[in-house]
Amino acid sequence: MATIDVTIELQEGLHARPASIFVREAGKFKSEVFLTANGVTVNGKSIMGILMLALSPGTRVTIEARGEDEEEAIARLGVLINGAAI
Numbered sequence: 001m002a003t004i005d006v007t008i009e010l011q012e013g014l015h016a017r018p019a020s021i022f023v024r025e026a027g028k029f030k031s032e033v034f035l036t037a038n039g040v041t042v043n044g045k046s047i048m049g050i051l052m053l054a055l056s057p058g059t060r061v062t063i064e065a066r067g068e069d070e071e072e073a074i075a076r077l078g079v080l081i082n083g084a085a086i
Helices: 016-026 047-053 070-081
Strands: 002-007 032-037 040-043 060-066
Touching: 002 070, 016 047, 016 070, 032 047, 040 047, 060 070
Parallel strands: none
Antiparallel strands: 002 060, 032 040, 032 060
16 A cells, blocks of 8 residues: 655646546556545545545645555656646
Protein backbone atom coordinates (compact mmCIF):
# COMPACT_ATOMS: atom_id res chain seq x y z
CA MET A 1 0.00 0.00 0.00
CA ALA A 2 1.31 3.44 -0.96
CA THR A 3 -0.20 6.79 0.08
CA ILE A 4 0.37 10.46 -0.51
CA ASP A 5 -1.29 13.47 1.11
CA VAL A 6 -1.99 16.45 -1.12
CA THR A 7 -3.88 19.72 -0.83
CA ILE A 8 -6.26 20.66 -3.63
CA GLU A 9 -4.80 23.72 -5.32
CA LEU A 10 -7.13 24.04 -8.31
CA GLN A 11 -8.99 27.35 -8.08
CA GLU A 12 -12.38 25.70 -8.64
CA GLY A 13 -11.55 22.54 -6.72
CA LEU A 14 -11.83 19.09 -8.20
CA HIS A 15 -15.03 19.67 -10.19
CA ALA A 16 -16.40 17.39 -12.94
CA ARG A 17 -13.79 17.95 -15.66
CA PRO A 18 -10.62 17.46 -13.60
CA ALA A 19 -12.31 14.65 -11.67
CA SER A 20 -13.04 12.82 -14.93
CA ILE A 21 -9.40 13.23 -15.99
CA PHE A 22 -8.28 11.85 -12.63
CA VAL A 23 -10.62 8.85 -12.97
CA ARG A 24 -9.40 8.18 -16.52
CA GLU A 25 -5.77 8.22 -15.36
CA ALA A 26 -6.52 6.10 -12.27
CA GLY A 27 -8.18 3.53 -14.54
CA LYS A 28 -4.89 3.01 -16.37
CA PHE A 29 -3.36 1.40 -13.29
CA LYS A 30 -3.93 -2.16 -12.14
CA SER A 31 -3.84 -1.05 -8.50
CA GLU A 32 -6.94 -0.15 -6.55
CA VAL A 33 -7.05 3.61 -5.95
CA PHE A 34 -8.81 5.35 -3.07
CA LEU A 35 -9.26 9.00 -2.08
CA THR A 36 -9.95 10.06 1.50
CA ALA A 37 -11.03 13.55 2.57
CA ASN A 38 -12.80 14.70 5.72
CA GLY A 39 -13.02 11.13 7.00
CA VAL A 40 -14.74 9.78 3.87
CA THR A 41 -13.02 7.25 1.57
CA VAL A 42 -14.13 6.64 -2.02
CA ASN A 43 -12.97 4.60 -4.98
CA GLY A 44 -10.57 6.75 -7.01
CA LYS A 45 -11.79 5.13 -10.21
CA SER A 46 -15.37 6.30 -9.60
CA ILE A 47 -16.38 9.73 -10.88
CA MET A 48 -19.44 9.76 -8.62
CA GLY A 49 -17.35 8.92 -5.58
CA ILE A 50 -14.87 11.69 -6.24
CA LEU A 51 -17.60 14.25 -6.92
CA MET A 52 -19.30 13.19 -3.68
CA LEU A 53 -16.19 14.33 -1.77
CA ALA A 54 -16.76 17.91 -3.03
CA LEU A 55 -13.03 18.67 -3.04
CA SER A 56 -12.73 22.43 -2.87
CA PRO A 57 -9.49 24.46 -2.90
CA GLY A 58 -7.46 23.92 0.25
CA THR A 59 -9.01 20.52 1.02
CA ARG A 60 -6.49 17.95 2.23
CA VAL A 61 -6.88 14.59 0.49
CA THR A 62 -5.06 11.27 0.86
CA ILE A 63 -4.54 9.19 -2.26
CA GLU A 64 -3.95 5.52 -1.59
CA ALA A 65 -3.04 2.79 -4.07
CA ARG A 66 -2.88 -0.96 -3.45
CA GLY A 67 -1.44 -3.31 -6.03
CA GLU A 68 1.46 -4.14 -8.26
CA ASP A 69 1.90 -0.65 -9.73
CA GLU A 70 0.96 1.33 -6.60
CA GLU A 71 4.14 3.45 -6.48
CA GLU A 72 3.73 4.54 -10.09
CA ALA A 73 0.03 5.25 -9.51
CA ILE A 74 0.72 7.42 -6.46
CA ALA A 75 3.47 9.36 -8.24
CA ARG A 76 1.29 10.12 -11.28
CA LEU A 77 -2.00 10.78 -9.49
CA GLY A 78 -0.41 12.92 -6.79
CA VAL A 79 0.92 15.30 -9.43
CA LEU A 80 -2.26 15.14 -11.50
CA ILE A 81 -4.62 16.09 -8.68
CA ASN A 82 -2.58 19.24 -8.06
CA GLY A 83 -3.38 20.54 -11.51
CA ALA A 84 -0.60 19.23 -13.74
CA ALA A 85 -2.07 18.23 -17.08
CA ILE A 86 -5.63 19.14 -16.04
